[in-house]
Amino acid sequence: MMLREDRSPRRYEAALKVRGAARFTAEIPVASMLHAALVLSPLPSGRVGRIDAGEALALPGIVRVLTHAEMPRIDRPGVLIPLQGPDVHHAGQPVALVAATTPAAARRGAASVEVAYERRPAILNLADGEPFAPKTAGRTATDSRRGDPETALRQAEVAIGRRYTTATNNHHPMEPQCVTAQWDGERLTVLTTTQAVFAHRLAIAECFGLRPEDVRIVSHYLGGGFGAKGGAWFPHLVMAIAAARVLGRPLRLELTREQMFTLTGRRQETVQDLKLGATKDGRLTAIVHESLAPTSMFGEYADALATVTRVLHACPNVATRQRLARVNAPQPNPARAPGEGPGSFALESALDELAYELDLDPLELRLRNIAAHDQHVDLPWSSNGLRECYRAGAASFGWARRPMRPGSLREGHQAIGIGMAAACYPAYRMASEAAVGIGADGRVKVRCGTQDMGSGTYTVLAQLAAEALGMSYAEVDVELGDSLLPEGPYSGGSMATASFTPAVETAARDLRGRLLALASADAASPLAGIAPERMSIADGMIRSGNRSEPVSELVARRAPQGLEARAGAAPEARPDFSAFGFGAVFAEVRVDSDLGEVRVSRLTAAYAAGRILNPLLARSQFVGGLIWGVGMALHEATVMDPHLGRVVGTSLADYLIPVHADMPAFDIHMVEEDEPRLGSGGVKGIGMLGTVGTAAAIANAVFHATGRRVRDLPIRVEHLLRPD
């Protein structure tokens, strides 16, 4: 079923943003604020010795230079809060903070601080690290096993084993991270770029021994996040807050783009070994997926590389194993479709390779292995729309016309290839509260302490309240991004919308009930005496039969201070089903057969991801996710010098993300699902799904165009140069 995008409400805050009037964190002044700049270690491993700030302090505008010697101790295991000690664990780690009256003065000061280091041995390459099993992989178990995959592989009629690698990526939201910290005795106000006002409130309160209610976190507009404004930003946020306390003045720290390569997390590189066994007619009999990825010397984070492998395709014998090795590099953290993105590159590339081993159409191979239930946890699906995604995507793309043989399609110098992949992403939820109120002016207000990274949170909050109340979208105001609001979910794991939707709908229904009861009981209302269940609200009017009254008049008369209802919702402790969003992505690429340049010309994708609240914005989210897949496939790589342990190329001219000219024609299909069992109001989350499978679909298309199987991302011209 096609959803009508043209009837979708437009983005709630769009007018503000196109005017340039939405105030981002770095644009909110605080009186008597100082500006911070950081002195960074050039060494990947060592110990800070003497720090000479004399020259810096002599410069105009410099107020103070803070090092680990002056900073209060903060006990927070597992993260590296800078300036807590002399040890250096990665190049780019802050070793001093310069506070000055202007940003330019602070930067000049930072450039003038002289730091002596004792150099220590470093592990700079993943291959040199010692593999170990992390406690978890993302939100999932590190290893898994069902059946007997080793025996099944040995006995398989067809078996393949391949190694795939993916590059380190950086998130690079367009807005750099920023914090302005303001202390007032034991109370703290933090304006910052955060994907989690409440999680950061709690963690910051813990770091500084404060009561959570004495900490206020504000983040009204976020210029993108993608994972870089959550836990990865937290240590530097804490550093700035601590510095503000020492300075006794409000302090702003705004990162430079260069610092966003080392201080805000990264998608870890991966080495993945995939073994598949199958029958000759294309039924999977075994999957073994083993991976290695780096983590830092101080923290432990593993992307959930195996999630997709465990559930996407039916297979009785599956083993997955995820290992980390420590290197002297910045701490990796989740980036859009963490794990599921790189993991699906390996799995869905291997599926394509198996299809060619079997001489079976890659889509047909997948159709023969649709999982009837979630075999990993042995539970039924809440729903699984994968078959419909395959059908809708293939039909729209014209997959049936694809010749099987690689190198079949040409136009002049261009070899044309088409490939596909499947996708899934777990439907996560967390607890959330929300409040929905109405004022005497008839305007509805939704309040929820979540954030909008650009994903459409303002819009869907307003829509949910308007629909549940029977008011119009234009009559709703939204407040979010403030820890003074009811506690909302963090923006990550594609879970914000699924988390707050039931809370907002419950609150709105409660408010609606109270309004109707008020009308029923109010002698002055034309609706007096009518049972509430015989009334309806539409377009701001309460109606029953031929009697009606505007909601605003009722509220003005009976509740001049306004009415508000609050509600909370939390996920089921042990659901008796498994919930995932599914998708199928079809890619057409054009490869210059002499020069090796790859361009994606078409991307068709079909998604079954539960209830879609706003088809227009959902399409934007899916397209955004797909573009991240294009970047992962063809452009993005954070390059580390193998000897210096430094990032080589620290600008957006070095770290390539796709530009307008790289864009394919997009064709997005949304398969609407009825999900009555999901406590999320049927919402599954969509932000990650577009990035799953996409890189594999593109790599598979490159194989189809050229006959060259590229197993290392990003795909570059050198992968495709070979004698004709």
Add this chain to the structure above:
Amino acid sequence: MTDSSRQRVALALAINGRRHRVTIEPSTTLLDLLRDELGLFGTKKGCDMGACGACTVLVDGRRINACLALAVMQEGRDVQTIEGLAEGEALHPLQQAFVEHDALQCGYCTPGQIMSALGLIGEGRATDAAGIAEQMSGNLCRCGAHPNIVAAIAAYAGA
């Protein structure tokens, strides 16, 4: 607030049709003048190295990166920023096209995209979608609003 013992220089220029006289350090970029000195935060600082286009403004009608221009060199010039487009409550039709086509997500690159598009239209190059995409490639977007941005520009330009 003085950052250095350097000379400060007087500068007169027009911003969105209004004359401004300021005294600044010579090393102040046009971007920092707009944001830090004049409070015009609509022009964004995405990379400060000319690699993202978020700071695009028009100077004498031509689009440039405000982060790679010294303010003092704009003496006598006519600078247009995103704040100068709407007429009161009424959005500029290109801004309205961005709203209609959902040509933004986080909104941080958006002012630069819009100013760049106005420059592009002024150059007479907004002839078809592929041309618009090529000529808009100096404006990065990380959310992935690209196809909607090009659609909005094409709709406004009648391409």
Add this chain to the structure above:
Amino acid sequence: MHAFDYARATEPSQALDLARRPDAAFIAGGTDLLQLWKAGIARPELMIDISRLALDIVKPRDDGIAIGALARLSDVADHPIVQARWPLIAEALNAGASAQVRNAATIGGNLLQRTRCAYFRSGDMPCNKRAPGSGCPAIGGENRSHAIFGGSPHCVATHASDLAVALAALDASVRVAGPAGSRLVGIGDFYLLPGDTPQRETVLGQGQLICAVDVPATAGRAAYVKVRDRASFEFAVVSVAADLVIDDGIVARARLAAGGVGTRPWRLTEAEAALIGERADAAAFDKAAAQASNGAEPLAHNAFKVELLRRTVRRALQVAGGKA
């Protein structure tokens, strides 16, 4: 970000006078200099604003064209006579940077832009070009984008300009003004090999200024082919400028220059020689292309450029040769 003083020059002679200070720098478009300044690589005490000097004129003549050093890249690329008679220049300009940068950057500044080598641009990693004697980590480190021609044990950074590649193929000259008067330097002599002084990139001395670029007339058929890692707004992995004069189906003159492969814009003289007197057909183009990488000295990560250069030359010859 080092603070500096500012002076606006109104006459070229005044600019040259101001530039007697050894710590002064000229600024016009500023699109590269301000990046270098922000990274702490350029630390001028005085910025001499030359953007208002009347050196932005594009003057076609019978025997060529003089392009003022301060002409903006976009203005030159859009100039109808440049487009009609030197399309190679327009193509190379439009293949580079972004529209915003092309609107600000000048012809002279483009020729003087510094390498994109990330070690150089980092501001504080070892780099012999930025900090002579500190070493070259690219040679044993990450060198995919580095040169296969013209490197030395001290530096293997490529020159980044697309325009300079086109001008090299067109045998352009750079008009240089200094306190002692002006001189004309062929583009082949303008850029220096790194040798053991990689910090010196051109013959331009302190206080000297590019006034103009003189490009001789050409009857050739031109092509600029640029291979890059994304579709736009990206430096060349490899680029080739070709200018072919074909009489009666025979190659009378062939000029080929490449970018992304050399420590300066690189003329491919052996490939050129292989074309002269040959019938302008696929076989001759293949034969010439096979000579393009002679003498290449690849590093660990850029060996693919040896073959990629040959293929890019072949494509450029096919495109140029295919033009009427």
